[in-house]
Amino acid sequence: MSDAVVIGAGPNGLVAANLLADAGWSVVVLEEQPEPGGAVRHDRGVDPEFVHDLFSAFYPLAAASPIVEGLRLERYGLRWRHAPRVVAHPLGDGRCAVLGRTLGQTVASLEGFAEGDGEAWRDLHDVWERLRPDLLDALFTPFPPVKAGARLALRLRGTGGLRLARSLVLPVRRLGEEEFREEGGRLLLAGNALHADLAPEAAGSGGFGWLMSMLGQSYGFPVPEGGAGALITALVARLEERGGTVLCGRRAAEIVVRQGTAVAVRTAGGETFDARRAVLADVSLPALYGELVGPEHLPDQVLRDLERFQWDFATFKVDWALDGPVPWTSPEAGKAGTVHLADGVDELTRFAAQLAMGRVPDRPFCVLGQMTTADPTRSPAGTESAWAYTHVPHTVRGDAGDEGITGTWDAGEAERMADRVERQVERFAPGFRDRIRARRLLTPPAMEAMDANLHGGAINGGTTAMHQQLIFRPVPGTGRPETAVRRLYLASAAAHPGGGVHGAPGANAARAALHGRLPGGLSRAQRLLTRRDRKGDRRPVPDEW
Incomplete structure (x- = not known):
């Protein structure tokens, strides 16, 4: 018997396991x-x-995360590499907006679009x-972030708090129009917003x-030197050094619940892994x-809320082995690790x-990665390991193009x-296509087959829209990793603060488990989840809670 069983060896599951x-x-x-x-x-x-990285590739949130930093993964072989530029957004007329490695590079790029736009970017950066x-403390801690939130509120008072709050809930199109005279700065903001499933007109996308x-x-x-999996190799090595065990090829089929408490996990192969103190699930909310x-x-309320759970967009991805660098019309695009195409x-x-x-x-908006530009170990000198992904509907009702794509995602x-x-x-x-040596296609079903959490190619564990964030994530009422089952904690991107490789959902779940209630007690989150079920619903809350 172990103190804890963690379901899922993704980054959140491994962060949780390390902290435990x-x-x-x-x-x-x-x-x-x-x-x-x-x-x-x-x-x-x-x-x-x-x-080639199979799914995620660039990790700004990991670089910023105090959780990842605190694990000291460089001691276990992790090395970060950077492209000369961070993001480029080329336009058809040859201009290119560039997010540089230095503030001065970005300012200079945006000044080329309109006088004053570079300084407007500098002003946004000063606020940041x-x-x-x-x-960052508020982002990466459980909701509500009481201490960090109080400090943040004090700082907001000194930066025009209400006006800043208004700016941050604006649609990114409107924010860009208010801050910049021309397209460059607007493109950097809007392209980065679409790393999630937030349209330019969506509230909060700004x-x-x-x-x-x-x-x-x-x-x-940044990218891990040698491939994305180097981050996982470091997490596993750190865990094993502390006596933890990772068992692959074990699909969890059931969480055993007795008297309202999670006590074990059964696998599809018939094994039972008992959990003395906690079960942590790095799985999607519908799977849990x-x-x-x-x-x-x-x-009952949880089951009703589950019916309203919304996934983020489905994803389609292409990997390329290129015989040479991408022949961009704008040379600046060739220096960026990430290129936005619209x-x-x-x-x-x-x-x-x-x-x-x-x-x-x-005309799909594409996020394109130039991995050898960021990390020369990824392919032979003079070549490029590249990929691009775009989004498609989960349920296809038509093809805006003329090729009759229906969403079956068969080979054709x-x-x-x-x-x-x-x-x-x-x-x-x-001339890009002339440089393709080989390519691989990852359809939404293929992604899900390789990682069940990527339902239909959804990469953020659920929509990033405001109605499913903070106290609404993953369902209304908590914003925390506790579930309606005692000693069971949600440790995936479905939990606050959501998608991205930063370890916060796993860390929050581990902390909740470490500070869990004694038998017979209810956490605040469990009370909120079950309050309405105490009166009138078909199933009463178990007395054991």
């Missing part, structure tokens, strides 16, 4: 796939000479620098675009409440509107969608 092991707990981690990592893995499946310590942009300005978009925990153990904010809006209507976009549809992505790259890099 630091506290002296015995921990076993169960992973369905044949290797750990979840959405943080790499391989040589496109070409033996090229390293004043708020950064307390904002705040998210600003946060991602400022993280990039301060920390870059729809599969691992039976409905008889859950309050010919203006209007095209971003068009893309988001097509997704909202259930149509496969005809995957090829046609990949060709569409490559045509989008060619708009900004004529």
Whole structure:
């Protein structure tokens, strides 16, 4: 018997396991796939000479996270690498907005679009620098962030608090229009907002675009040397040094609940792993409440809320082994690790509107990674290990293009969608397709098959929209890792603060487990989850709670 069983060896599960092991707990981690990592893995499946990250690739949130920093993973072989520029957003007319490794580089790029736009970026950065310590503390701690929130409120008073709060809840299109005279700064904000599923007109997209942009300005978009999986290798090595165990090829099939308490995990292979103190689930919310925990153990309100849970967009990805660098019309784009591809904010809006209507976009907005530019170990000299992803609807109701893509994502549809992505790259890099040595296609079903948390290729554990954040994440009422089952904690991106590789959901779950209530007690989160079920619903709350 272990003190804790962790379901899922993604970054959140491994962070949680490490923190529990630091506290002296015995921990076993169960992973369905044949290797750990979840959405943080790499391989040589496109070409033996090229390293490709399977899912996530750039990690500004990991670089900023005090949780990741506190694990001292450099002692276990992790090394961060950076491209000469962080983000580039080229336009069809040859101009290119650049988020540089230094503030001066960004300012100079935006001044080239309009006089004063560089200084406007500097002003946004000044606000970020004043708020950064307390904002990051508030972001990476359980909700509500009482101490960090109080400090942040004091700082906000000195930075025009109400006006700043207004700016951060603006749609990113409006924020860009208020802050910048021309397209450059607007593109950097809007492109970064669309790293999540936030359209340029969505409330709060301005705040998210600003946060991602400022993280990039301060920390870059670093990559692990040698491949994304180097981050996981370091986490596993650290855990094993402390006596923890990671068991792969074990799919969790059931969380055993007795008298309202999680006591064990059963696998599809028939093994039972008892948990003396806690079960932590680095799984999606529907998997936890729809599969691992039976409905008889859950309050009616939780089951009703689950029906309203919203995924973020589905994802389609192409990996390329290129015989040479991408032939960008704008040379500045060739220096960036991450390149955003859309010919203006209007095209971003068009893309988001097509997704909202259930149509496969005809000019897909692409996030493109130049991995060898960021980390020369990824492919032979003179070549480029590259990828691009775009979003597609979960339920396809039509094709905005003329190729009849229906959402079956069979081999023919995957090829046609990949060709569409490559045509989008060619708009900004004529001759790109001539440099392709090999390519690999990852459709939404393929992503889910490789990591069950990526439901239909959803990469953020649920929408980033305001109605499913903070006290509404993952369901209304908590914003915390506790669940309606005692000693069971949600440790995935479905929990606050959401997607991104920063370890906060796992760390929050570990802290909650370490400070859990004694038998017979209810946490505040459990009381909130079950309050309405005490009166009138079909299933009373168990007396054992």
